[in-house]
Amino acid sequence: MIILENVTKEYTSGTPALNGIDLRIEKGEFVFVVGNSGSGKSTLIKLLLKELDATSGKIYVNKKYLNKITRKRLPSLRRDIGVVFQDFRLLPDRNVYDNIAFAMKVVEAPSRIIRGRVLAMLSMVGLLDKYKSFPNELSGGEQQRVAIARALVNEPSILLCDEPTGNLDPENSWEIMKILDEINKRGTTVLVVTHNMEIVQAMKKRTITMNNGKIISDVEKGGYFYED
Amino acid sequence: MKIRSLGYNIKQGFKNIYRNKMFSLASIATMTACLFLFGVFYSIVTNFQYMVKKAENSVCVTVFFDEGLSDQQKSDIGKNIESRVEVASIHYTSAEEAWSTFSKDYFGQYQDLAEGFKDDNPLASSDSYSVYLNDASMQPTLVTYLENMDGISQVNRSDVMASSLSNVAILVGYASVAIIVILLAVSIFLIMNTVVIGVTVRKDEISIMKLIGATDMFVNAPFVVEGVVIGMIGSIIPLIIIRYMYANIINYVLTKFSILNNILAFLPASSIFRVLTPVTLGVGIGIGFLGSILALRKHTNV
Numbered sequence: 001m002i003i004l005e006n007v008t009k010e011y012t013s014g015t016p017a018l019n020g021i022d023l024r025i026e027k028g029e030f031v032f033v034v035g036n037s038g039s040g041k042s043t044l045i046k047l048l049l050k051e052l053d054a055t056s057g058k059i060y061v062n063k064k065y066l067n068k069i070t071r072k073r074l075p076s077l078r079r080d081i082g083v084v085f086q087d088f089r090l091l092p093d094r095n096v097y098d099n100i101a102f103a104m105k106v107v108e109a110p111s112r113i114i115r116g117r118v119l120a121m122l123s124m125v126g127l128l129d130k131y132k133s134f135p136n137e138l139s140g141g142e143q144q145r146v147a148i149a150r151a152l153v154n155e156p157s158i159l160l161c162d163e164p165t166g167n168l169d170p171e172n173s174w175e176i177m178k179i180l181d182e183i184n185k186r187g188t189t190v191l192v193v194t195h196n197m198e199i200v201q202a203m204k205k206r207t208i209t210m211n212n213g214k215i216i217s218d219v220e221k222g223g224y225f226y227e228d
Numbered sequence: 229m230k231i232r233s234l235g236y237n238i239k240q241g242f243k244n245i246y247r248n249k250m251f252s253l254a255s256i257a258t259m260t261a262c263l264f265l266f267g268v269f270y271s272i273v274t275n276f277q278y279m280v281k282k283a284e285n286s287v288c289v290t291v292f293f294d295e296g297l298s299d300q301q302k303s304d305i306g307k308n309i310e311s312r313v314e315v316a317s318i319h320y321t322s323a324e325e326a327w328s329t330f331s332k333d334y335f336g337q338y339q340d341l342a343e344g345f346k347d348d349n350p351l352a353s354s355d356s357y358s359v360y361l362n363d364a365s366m367q368p369t370l371v372t373y374l375e376n377m378d379g380i381s382q383v384n385r386s387d388v389m390a391s392s393l394s395n396v397a398i399l400v401g402y403a404s405v406a407i408i409v410i411l412l413a414v415s416i417f418l419i420m421n422t423v424v425i426g427v428t429v430r431k432d433e434i435s436i437m438k439l440i441g442a443t444d445m446f447v448n449a450p451f452v453v454e455g456v457v458i459g460m461i462g463s464i465i466p467l468i469i470i471r472y473m474y475a476n477i478i479n480y481v482l483t484k485f486s487i488l489n490n491i492l493a494f495l496p497a498s499s500i501f502r503v504l505t506p507v508t509l510g511v512g513i514g515i516g517f518l519g520s521i522l523a524l525r526k527h528t529n530v
């Protein structure tokens with residue numbers, strides 16, 4: 001569950017990147033966030049991960065009050081949130097299997113459960129046969145599927161995606177969106193920032209439109225209200 | 229951090245060193261140079277102090293009595309001197325002993341010439357105490373005290389050579405401490421840079437780790453391992469070199485300058501390395517640890 005109350009973020013004093021945002025996302029929802037570039041979508045994701053602190057307002061993620069969370073307790077917040085980026089951010093010196101296992105080693109998961117979970121994730125994103133490949137041997141769509149597997153291997157309750165299909169062709173974009181929908185059906189809360197109008201219209205999910213750091217519309221069941 | 233992560237992070241630490249070969253080597257080389265010099269200075273200073281100590285222990289003040297003192301009075305004076313803090317030990321030399329030593333030195337093989345004095349010891353009133361000191365630098369205080377003591381006619385100081393020796397030792401000590409401190413600073417600086425470069429190279433990996441929820445300790449551990457391992461290698465190498473050189477140099481000096489054998493008394497390698505090994509390892513590992521912590525404090529606070 002994600003709650004923002006009157007949240008403002010200013011990078012430098014002056015025009016805020018987020019301006020008085022109120023938002024509530026329930027557990028198990030699927031939400032699209034759309035809007036012009038520069039409207040504050042990535043900033044929103046960074047605040048939820050506490051990569052950045054809000055200038056004012058309150059943020060709660062899974063009952064954790066982010067304004068007050070200590071550096072020491074930051075890992076426990078982040079272990080409950082998976083993230084996927086437009087540029088995949090895989091480790092180029094490791095193969096697919098190790099890229100995913102890496103996420104479990106980093107949170108010090110017991111090694112006996114790593115193998116089983118990594119293979120389960122690979123089968124979910126349909127890449128079991130590529131487990132030995134290195135990122136540079138994969139297509140963009142395949143790399144993004146590895147990134148999704150990595151984001152989910154620690155079984156977070158929330159998945160944040162910042163333009164996950166921004167670098168992909170329509171076919172691969174659909175592939176990724178179907179996987180995200182599937183993940184949501186299994187119970188994970190999913191928030192997807194995207195510019196892909198066609199997919200947003202077709203999938204009929206809750207859609208939040210942002211402009212200039214404000215939410216200008218928030219509709220159930222899809223629709224891309226977005227004029228330049 | 230959990231035990232099972234230790235192996236992983238140690239492996240990553242060695243990977244860092246390997247990936248960052250040039251800087252790791254530069255750090256190891258500087259550390260080696262620094263601790264090598266430290267070891268050499270330590271060996272020289274320790275041996276020097278040992279020789280000074282030996283020389284000092286033979287520093288002795290000779291005390292002669294006023295004429296006509298009874299044996300009892302002489303023995304009281306002896307007890308008085310012995311109770312002084314400066315004094316290590318005292319030795320009484322009777323007039324007969326003094327004469328026989330003197331005549332041996334003076335007449336040498338012509339002992340029959342000395343026979344003429346047999347019943348009329350020319351040094352009849354030259355019995356004395358030889359007073360050995362704990363420390364050559366205490367000599368002036370003791371001499372002043374003795375000169376003001378009743379029943380004493382004359383106090384002969386020993387050569388002041390020993391106390392100036394101690395001053396040289398102290399000077400050499402200060403100079404070497406200064407050089408070593410500078411080299412240590414250079415070592416810390418280089419290790420910091422090595423770790424900073426390692427952090428920079430792995431910037432993307434670190435930011436992913438943090439987003440996934442790695443603890444600070446987990447993120448930092450490989451770099452601490454990197455610093456500590458560099459420090460350890462940088463201290464083991466000079467220890468091996470010095471250990472090898474030590475025996476060889478002593479042997480060389482003792483054979484080349486055999487005339488000096490009486491003055492040059494070297495400590496055995498074992499007593500040097502009993503101290504040098506733990507200190508060098510401790511300093512090396514400590515510097516490695518400190519360097520990496522300082523570097524991390526600045527550069528991984530994402």
Ligand SMILES: Nc1ncnc2c1ncn2[C@@H]1O[C@H](COP(=O)(O)OP(=O)(O)O)[C@@H](O)[C@H]1O
Binds near residue numbers: 012035037038042044
């Ligand atoms: N690190 C930063 N420093 C200063 N300004 C920033 C920074 N990141 C983003 N901004 C500004 O904040 C606003 C929102 O940016 P962002 O959240 O990245 O938008 P979006 O993801 O919707 O394109 C933009 O005006 C952008 O220039």
Ligand SMILES: [Mg+2]
Binds near residue numbers: 041042043162
């Ligand atoms: Mg963005």
